[in-house]
Amino acid sequence: MATQDSDEAIAGYQGFLRGMLGVVSVPAIILMTSFFGFGVLCRESGLSLGQAVLMTASIWALPSQVVLAGSIASGASLFTSAIAVTLSAIRLMPMTAAWVPVVRNEGSARWKLLALSHFVAVTAWVWALMRLPSLPRSVRLTYFAGFAMTLSVLNIAITVLSYELAGSMSVLVAGSLLFLTPIYFITALTAAARHLAEKLAMPLGIVLGPLFFHM
Numbered sequence: 001m002a003t004q005d006s007d008e009a010i011a012g013y014q015g016f017l018r019g020m021l022g023v024v025s026v027p028a029i030i031l032m033t034s035f036f037g038f039g040v041l042c043r044e045s046g047l048s049l050g051q052a053v054l055m056t057a058s059i060w061a062l063p064s065q066v067v068l069a070g071s072i073a074s075g076a077s078l079f080t081s082a083i084a085v086t087l088s089a090i091r092l093m094p095m096t097a098a099w100v101p102v103v104r105n106e107g108s109a110r111w112k113l114l115a116l117s118h119f120v121a122v123t124a125w126v127w128a129l130m131r132l133p134s135l136p137r138s139v140r141l142t143y144f145a146g147f148a149m150t151l152s153v154l155n156i157a158i159t160v161l162s163y164e165l166a167g168s169m170s171v172l173v174a175g176s177l178l179f180l181t182p183i184y185f186i187t188a189l190t191a192a193a194r195h196l197a198e199k200l201a202m203p204l205g206i207v208l209g210p211l212f213f214h215m
Contacts (some may be wrong), residue, residue: 015139019146022127028151030183031123034062035155037177039162040169041066045073049163056159060152061121064088096120102132103140112141119148 022028035056042052047069055065067088071081096117104113127147132140162169186202 012139012142015135015142016146018139019143019148020150022131022143022147023150023154025127027123027127028147031062031151032154032158033177035158036162036169037174038062038065038069039159039164040166040171040174040177041069042159043163043166044171044174045069047072049160052159052163053156056156057152059085059089060119061089061092092120095122095125099125099128102128103144105137105141107138108141116141116145116148119144119152124148124151 023032038056039052042055047055055068059065059068064085068081068085071084076084099117099120100113103116124144124147128144132143135143162174166174186206
C-alpha cells in the first residue's frame with residue numbers, strides 16, 4: 001500500500017513538471033505576449049501596479065481584465081463594472097463543466113477541483129482538451145495544475161514588467177500585442193473543435209458578434 005502511494009506521488013510530481021514544461025508552447029507564448037499589452041493598458045488607464053497584479057491573479061481571464069480596466073478608465077460605477085466583468089466571464093462556466101470530466105479521477109479531491117477551476121480560461125482549457133486525453137487519468141489533474149499555475153505566475157511577472165516598461169512602449173505596439181489573444185483564440189478553438197456544434201459555433205459567432213454589438 002505504501003509503495004503504491006509512493007508511486008502515485010512520484011507520478012503526480014512528474015505530471016506537474018510535465019505540465020510546467022507545457023508553457024514552452026505556442027498557445028502559452030501568445031498569451032504571455034498579450035499580457036505585455038495588458039500591463040501597458042493598466043498604466044495608461046491610471047491603475048496602480050498593485051491593482052494590475054491583483055486583476056491578473058484574481059480574475060485570470062484577459063478579456064475580463066481588459067473589460068474591467070476599460071470600465072475603470074471610462075469612469076463607470078462599481079456596479080456597472082461588476083456586471084460587465086460578470087457577463088464577460090459567463091462563458092467560462094460551460095468550459096469548466098466540460099473540463100471537470102476530463103481531469104477528474106476516482107481519487108480526485110473536490111477541493112482540488114474547486115481550487116484549480118480558477119485557472120480554467122481559454123488557453124488552459126484548450127490546452128487541456130488537446131493534451132489531457134492522451135495522458136493517464138491519474139496524472140491529468142497534476143499536469144493541468146503544473147501548466148496553469150506556472151502560466152499564471154509568469155503572466156503576473158509579465159504584468160509587472162510591462163507596467164514598468166509602459167513609458168518606453170508605444171500605444172500602437174501595446175494594442176497590437178493585445179490583439180494576439182483573440183487571434184489565437186480563433187485559431188486554437190477551431191483546431192480543438194471536434195463536434196459539428198463546435199465547428200458551427202465559431203463562424204456563427206464571428207458573423208453574429210459584430211451584428212449584436214451594434215444593435
